[in-house]
Amino acid sequence: MxxxxxxxxxxxxxxEQAGIVLLLLLxxxxxxxxxxxxxxxxxxPPDTAGCAAALRSLEAAAAEAASKPLPSDxxxxxxxxxxxxxxxxxxxxxxDPNTLSAEGWxxxxxxxxxxxxxxxxxxxxxxxxxxxxxxxxxxxxxxLCRQLQPYVRIIRSVATSRPDSGMHAERRDTAYHYTAWxxxxxxxVIDVNSADTADWQLLPGIGPGFARRIVAFREKLGxxxxxxxxxxxxxxxxxxxxxxxxxxxxxxxxxxxxxxxxTDEKSLAAHPYIRYKLARLIVxxxxxxxxxxxxxxxRQLPLxxxxxxxxxxxxxxxxx
Numbered sequence: 001m002x003x004x005x006x007x008x009x010x011x012x013x014x015x016e017q018a019g020i021v022l023l024l025l026l027x028x029x030x031x032x033x034x035x036x037x038x039x040x041x042x043x044x045p046p047d048t049a050g051c052a053a054a055l056r057s058l059e060a061a062a063a064e065a066a067s068k069p070l071p072s073d074x075x076x077x078x079x080x081x082x083x084x085x086x087x088x089x090x091x092x093x094x095x096d097p098n099t100l101s102a103e104g105w106x107x108x109x110x111x112x113x114x115x116x117x118x119x120x121x122x123x124x125x126x127x128x129x130x131x132x133x134x135x136x137x138x139x140x141x142x143x144l145c146r147q148l149q150p151y152v153r154i155i156r157s158v159a160t161s162r163p164d165s166g167m168h169a170e171r172r173d174t175a176y177h178y179t180a181w182x183x184x185x186x187x188x189v190i191d192v193n194s195a196d197t198a199d200w201q202l203l204p205g206i207g208p209g210f211a212r213r214i215v216a217f218r219e220k221l222g223x224x225x226x227x228x229x230x231x232x233x234x235x236x237x238x239x240x241x242x243x244x245x246x247x248x249x250x251x252x253x254x255x256x257x258x259x260x261x262x263t264d265e266k267s268l269a270a271h272p273y274i275r276y277k278l279a280r281l282i283v284x285x286x287x288x289x290x291x292x293x294x295x296x297x298x299r300q301l302p303l304x305x306x307x308x309x310x311x312x313x314x315x316x317x318x319x320x
Contacts, residue, residue, distance in 0.1 A: 094153045097128040108148060114139040128154060187244075191251035192224045203247055205240040220272050222256030225314045257317040260298075261291040273312045278303045292318050 012020070090109030097118075105115035117139060128134070131152035134145050190199045200211035210233070217233045218224060227248045231241040258271065260282065268279035281301045286292070295316050298304045304312075 092147065092151055094151050096153055096155050097134065098122065098154065109144055110140065128152075130154070187247050189247050189249055191253075192227060192230055192248050193218065193251050193253045203244040205237075205243050210236060210240075217272065220270065222258075222271075222315050223253060224250065225255060226250070255314060257315050260295070260316050260318050261286065262319065271312075271315065273308065273315065278308075294318065 091107050093108075095104060095108070102112070102115040102119045105118055106112055110118075114137065118137060121137075131149040131154075134140065134149060134152070135142075137145070185202060187203050190203070195215075197208065197211040197215055200206050200214055201208060206214075213235065214230060214233050221229070224230065227245065227250060230236070230244075230248060231238065258268065265279045265283045268274050268282060269276040274282075278301070281303060282298075285297075285301060292298075295313055295318060298312070298316070299309055
């Protein structure tokens with residue numbers, strides 16, 4: 001194979017030379033495009049001086065507004081240039097804001113307009129529960145509010161003079177009777193294999209959710225052969241099980257059993273004590289060795305230890 005000299009490698013034809021020059025020009029032009037764009041599309045610099053001046057003007061206006069005194073409802077607190085239509089001297093006395101009339105509010109130094117606002121608030125069902133609620137009155141100056149708060153005496157009574165007091169009393173009575181009606185009766189002993197969700201809810205700490213879980217767990221098992229199985233229900237706290245354990249008993253009902261030779265893999269896996277892996281091993285053992293002859297043959301499976309065997313032996317039956 002002839003050797004190619006270095007000079008031959010860098011020898012280009014005229015078309016190749018023109019292509020290289022054109023490629024270099026394109027590279028240069030592409031790199032200069034952003035600079036050309038910003039050169040022909042210049043934007044005016046932001047007016048920081050004007051923004052700073054506007055900010056100083058806003059701060060000065062806010063400071064001037066904060067330095068002015070708040071308007072007051074009392075005639076003595078108003079500027080001298082204004083003359084009240086009817087100057088009523090303020091008289092401080094102990095009062096209940098839930099029963100005080102509009103005239104009484106005016107005697108305390110509240111303007112007639114604000115007194116009418118308070119009266120409308122009470123007529124619509126509003127109620128003052130503490131002296132601090134006076135701060136929510138629209139039109140009541142903070143200085144007058146601070147003067148009136150020490151004289152507030154709210155009378156705690158079931159029936160008030162408000163027009164809707166009867167309606168509120170009826171609601172309270174209804175709520176009381178509703179609570180008393182739904183109070184749980186004393187727990188009684190139940191049969192864990194025949195009790196329904198309503199019977200389970202009579203036990204302490206058992207609500208509708210736990211009652212449904214226990215009944216569903218019992219149906220999947222085929223019944224309980226021991227009271228302690230109730231404590232295996234998913235989510236049931238051990239403290240709750242200890243509370244209900246004295247009220248549980250096993251009746252004379254029989255357990256639903258599974259035929260080890262005739263049940264398919266899916267039905268075996270549905271049992272809480274067998275599950276999927278053990279169900280697959282049982283089916284594989286039947287395919288390799290034929291039908292089971294004794295329940296004790298389950299001990300030959302790798303996943304079946306003494307604990308598992310003692311659990312599932314109550315739910316297994318063998319037919320030939």
